[in-house]
Amino acid sequence: MEKIKIAIIGIGNCASSLIQGIEYYRTKSPEDAIGIMHWDIGGFKPHDIEVVAAFDVDERKVGQDVSKAIFSPPNCTTVFCPNIPDSGVKVSMGKVLDGFSEHMTDHKPEYTFILSQAAEPSKADIVKTLKDSGTEILVNYLPVGSEEATNFYAECAIDAGVGFVNCIPVFIASNPLWAEKFKQNNLPIVGDDIKAQLGATITHRTLSDLFKKRGVKLERTYQLNTGGNTDFLNMLNRSRLASKKESKTEAVQAVLGDRLEDHDIHVGPSDYVSWQQDNKVCFIRMEGKLFGDVPMNLELRLSVEDSPNSAGVSIDAIRCCKLALQAKKGGILHSPSSFFMKHPPKQFTDQEAYDMTEDFIAGRRDD
Ligand SMILES: NC(=O)c1ccc[n+]([C@@H]2O[C@H](COP(=O)([O-])OP(=O)(O)OC[C@H]3O[C@@H](n4cnc5c(N)ncnc54)[C@H](O)[C@@H]3O)[C@@H](O)[C@H]2O)c1
Secondary structure, eight states, X not given: OOOEEEEEEOOSHHXXXXXXXXXXXXXXXXXXXXXOSOSOBTTBOTTOEEEEEEEEOBTTTTTSBHHHHTXXXXXOSOOSOOOOOOOSOBEEEOOOTTSSOGGGGGSOGGGSOOBOOSOOOOHHHHHHHHHHHTOOEEEEOOOTTOHHHHHHHHHHHHHHTXXXXXXXXXXXXXXXXXHHXXXXXXXXXXXXXXXXXXXXXXXXXXXXXXXXXXXXXXXXXXXXXXXXXXXXXXXXXXXXXXXXXXXHHHHHHTTSSSOOOGGGEEEEEEEEOGGGTTEEEEEEEEEEEEGGGEEEEEEEEEEEEHXXXXXXXXXXXXXXXXXXXXXXXXXXOHHHHHHHBSSOSSOOOHHHHHHHHXXXXXXXXXX
8 A cells, every 4th residue: 555655843742642653553453443533544544654754853853763753852642652663764953933932941851842953944955855755745743832833834835745734723724825825736734733532622512512402501611721741831831822722712612502702711721730741631611501590510520641642633634635635636625624623714513524524535525
């Protein structure tokens, strides 16, 4: 089977789980593969993905084989597949721009980024690397708040003629200007902000839908999240959080019967607890009124390992992007974006998004 050739920007915890997963499922069969939403997408299995280029800016990762870089600090996610063969692909130095927040330097090296002194590439250098490596899809795993860097790499994707899977909450697919650029260049895009397999967003959305269907009026809600990885450390700089908060809040607002006033909904990353490492804990509270205006409330605590929780979703998003490349379909892929991402260009209910995605995979719709 032909492999789907991807390049990854940001060899952090999510990239680690994705690369471990590609190797892990190589020895599995559909009957014993746990944790996969789709074993086969257009003939491509989870392990039919190959990383052919990688970019980072951390001195402990740049220059390393990708198979080693994913286990380098400050990555701290669960190692569920320790034996990754050498890929022959070295992590290239990326363009730093706003990927590195100043406050990260206040923490011990094992918990934070350390900037590499390697020379930064130009756009032409990155485009060349993408072309020479045969990259078909560029996957964006930059830190939250990397607006300039994401714009820069999105331009590289267009210039190199590759598809784009935007796993972070910087709006590319959901920005009409960017969406149009990808369309004009006939390149597919899936985005924005990857939704975990069973995480805070999908749980909060499902419960909100339940309230709506059961006639319970939701009056107030919050979703507080804590974690101890570099994603949470980076998000301590609240000036980087605007689009993350919008992405997470809108994902919940979009499925409510009646939108809540801003004052009555709080959804966001809430604090960094270093010893939690890649364990993310989410607290949801929902206050509503039942029959006869009688009040009720619900409290939920969800504990997940953050990065593997989204890697399986990326594996599906990448394969859907490949189907569009094969069909020569450019622009926004609405079905996978709405099912796999928190902030798609257009929100649908989870049932609609699921049905659309199944139709897309079966070839019954082209976007
Ligand atoms: N874990 C999840 O379930 C999940 C869900 C939704 C979105 N995301 C988003 O995915 C992104 C990646 O998450 P993560 O946990 O892997 O983060 P991470 O902090 O572990 O990794 C980010 C990586 O990007 C590198 N980097 C920083 N600036 C760069 C630049 N300019 N060029 C190239 N590399 C650069 C860092 O050195 C680091 O290796 C974050 O934005 C996160 O919010 C994750």
